[in-house]
Amino acid sequence: MKKKIQFSLVYRDMWQSSGKFQPRKDQLERIAPVIIDMGCFARVETNGGAFEQVNLLAGENPNEAVRAFCRPFNEAGIKTHMLDRGLNALRMYPVPDDVRRLMYKVKHAQGTDITRIFCGLNDVRNIIPSIKWALEAGMTPQATLCITTSPVHTVEYYADIADKLISAGAQEICLKDMAGIGQPAMLGALTKAIKTKHPDIIIQYHGHSGPGLSMASILEVCNNGADIIDTAIEPLSWGKVHPDIISVQSMLKNEGFDVPDINMNAYMQARTLTQEFIDDWLGYFINPANKHMSSLLLGCGLPGGMMGSMMADLGGIRNVINGILKGKGEPELTMDDMLVKLFQEVEYVWPRVGYPPLVTPFSQYVKNIALMNLLTMTQGKGRFVMMDDSMWGMILGKSGTVPGEIDPLFRELAAKQKREFTDADPHTLIPDALDTFRKEMTDNGWDCGQDDEELFELAMHPEQYRNYKSGQAKKNFLVDLQKAKDARLGSQLTPEQLAAFKHAKADALTAPLAGQVFYTFAGNCECTPCLEPFVGQEYKEGDIFCYIQAKWGEIVPIPAALGGKLVEVSAKQGAKVRRGDNLGWIERKAEA
Template sequence: MKKKIQFSLVYRDMWQSSGKFQPRKDQLERIAPVIIEMGCFSRVETNGGAFEQVNLLAGENPNDAVRAFCKPFNEVGIKTHMLDRGLNALRMYPVPDDVRELMYKVKHAQGVDITRIFCGLNDVRNIIPGIKWAAAAGMTPQGTLCITNSPVHTVEYYSNIADKLIEAGAQEICLKDMAGIGQPAMLGALTKEIKTKHPDILIQYHGHSGPGLSMASILEVCNNGADVIDTAIEPLSWGKVHPDIISVQSMLKNEGFDVPEINMNAYMKARTLTQEFIDDWLGYFINPANKHMSSLLLGCGLPGGMMGSMMADLDGIRKVINGTLKSKGEKELSIDDMLVKLFDEVAYVWPRVGYPPLVTPFSQYVKNIALMNLLTMTQGKGRFVMMDDAMWGMILGKSGKVPGNLDPEFIALAEKQGRKFTDEDPHTLINNALEDFKKEMDENGWDYGQDNEELFELAMHPEQYRNYKSGMAKKNFLADLQKAKDAKMGSKLSPEQLAAFKHAKADAVIAPIDGQLFYEFNGDGECAPCLEPFIGQKYKEGDNFCYIQAKWGEIVPIPAAIGGKLVEVAAKQGAKVRRGTTLAWLERPQD
């Protein structure tokens, strides 16, 4: 018989790769004993990136949830692990050193055994401090290699990074194949290389199912020395998530590996409970597309977990692009046309920004650059004209060094815009902040919490924590949940019923005069032949919604009343409208 393979259940990532939110504390407490009863997991992912933040957004205390979920696993010797974004820790932007150091003390006290520390750029300067802080706090630091497929991401490239992480104190190495595009043969060779040089280092493989390579990759890494495999369970396995434990166990058992048996009665209980959580409320925030695999992901390398948000962004931009195409008399694009164009544009942008592995937050940056390029090219403005500071931060080196070479176009564009490149250690660019957050806690009379966990929560997620403490987060969440339920109910209505339903919760924007409707005004006395707004676009009170050119030539701005979200456009760009005509419907903003 071949070596023993351990299994890990990535319960946190199952939800993150499916939808927006995580189960509540009471739900986690219910399913933990059932996961233990399954008898096949030596590890469970209990928290980390995209766990605590979304708990706060739902008005829940993530510290209570982490402690409650970890406790039963701690008691039976099942190791718990978390996801740690290195320089960004548990959020999407850089975290001061003193807050990162506190994180490991808090997480260890809460019952988390292992921290999976990764950098989206594989810059060891963003990982090594976390290795040292985690070890000092009593945690097991797991150094992570973000896997992708490019000319610069070779076995030698990754092996050299693993050497540096192990030298710095990493006790384990994770191969994080976040998009599932790592080629099986390369992953096998990399596993063998690391194991040959470091036979005592445990290797854990984490691969998403998205494009369909994950089962072949699991077999390759196991045959070359991997020790632990991340898996999922129904109803959230496969799709953009991870392979199911049943299939992985069966494959490896048939290959001759020593694998644990699965208590199928407990599996079915866990499956039923997870579906119950979906039906209860979590499913309202799950994009159905995330339940499907797609070979298209191989071409662009984007992680499956962001497909839901990407499709929403894509549909909004498509409406704007189609407005421009229509005004030019050109053929409009379907969502499939747009998807292919976006993937092609990502393939164009990615090498030019230095092949950053497409994982949070760099996958979002590259996708957003590509998406904006599609829009601005349609408008005749060319590429790279709508890039924010976060996108530029990746290019300029503020988050670490990109693996490949930047296109000279970006170097010239940065110089033209007065932007400065840096090769400084990213974490040294951020000032410590814990004392300021202590002052805020004191001024508000807030308790620092057990093991300073509430202080840590404020320092890690300031805006979300303040909204949580004020009660605004729970109020907003309940409003969002009601909207999601309303939308689901609306999908079952006839067009007439749906319109009535939308209008009941919205205000009409009415034409005050006769004239010709325009949705933009270029400010020099003429209306612009521009685009209609897209459904979902938001307006603040006082914003102009559109303009009407009166018969006598005056341009009259039409306000968006008290503001809100656009749910229906009733009058087209350039239409002749009469006084009293309904132009659009804006859903009223929540109190």
């Protein structure tokens, strides 16, 4: 029989790769004993990146949820682990050193055993300080290699990084194949290279199932020395998530590995509970597209978990682009046309910005650059003319060093815009902040919490924590949940019923005079063009919805009522309307 392989259930990432929210504390308490009864998991992912932030957004205390979820596993001898974004810790942007250092003390006290530390750029400067702080706090630091497929991401490249992280104190290495595009043969060779040089280092493989390579990759890494495999369970396995434990166990058992048995009664119970959580409320925030695999992901390398938000962005931009094309008398684009164009543009952009592994937040930055390029090229302005500070920060080196060469055109653009490249250690650019947050806790009369966990939560997620403490987060969440339920109901109605349903919750914008409708006038707008607004567009009270040019030439701005979300456009750019005609419908903002 071959070596023993252990399994981890990535229960946090199952939800994270499917939708927006995580189960509540009471739901986690119910599922934990059942996961233990399955008898096949040596590890369970209990918290980490996004877990705590979305708990706060739902008006829940994440510290209570983490403690409650970890406790039964601690008592059963099952290791718990969390996802740690290195420089960004548990959020999408950099975190001060003193806050990061506190995180490991808090998480260890709450019952988390292992921290999986990754940098989206594989810059060891963003990982090594966390290794040191995790060791100080009594946690096991698992350093991570973010896997992708490019000319610079070779076995030698990754093995060299692993050497540096192990020398810095990493006790384990995770191969994080976040988009599932790592080629199985390369992953096998990398596993062998690390194990040959560091036979005592534990290697854990984490591969998403989106493009369909993950099962082959699991077999390759196990045959070359991997120790632990991340898995999922139904109804949240496969799709853009992870392979199911049943399939992985069966494959490895047939290959001759020593793998644990699965208590199928407990598996079915865990499956039923997870579905119950989906039906209760979590399913309203799960994008159905994330339940499907797609080979298209191999070309662009984007992680499947961001497909939902990407498709929403693509839909809005498509409306604007089609408005421009229509004005030129050119054929409009379907969503499939747009998707192919976006993937091709990502393939164009990615090497030019230095091949950053496409994982949070760099996957979002590369996708956004590509999306804006599609828009500005349609306008005739060319590429790379609409890039914000976050996109530039990746290119300039503010988050770390990208693995490939930056295209010279960005150096020219940076010089014109007076932007400077830096090779400074990213974490040295951020001042400590705990004293400021501790003062805020004191000034508000807030308890810093057991093991300073409430202080940590404020320092890690300031805005979300303040909204949680005020009760505003819960109010906002209930409004969002009702909207999601309404949208689900709306999708089941006929076009006539749907129109009535939308209009019942919206204000009609009517024309106060006869004339021609314009959303912008050619040459007047240097920002994102708005030839027509798109469904879902948000307006504040006082914002202009459109303009009507009267027969005698007067141009009258039409305000967007009290503001809200656009649910229907009735008058197209250039349409002629009579007084009282409907221009569109805007859903009123919910009362706070």
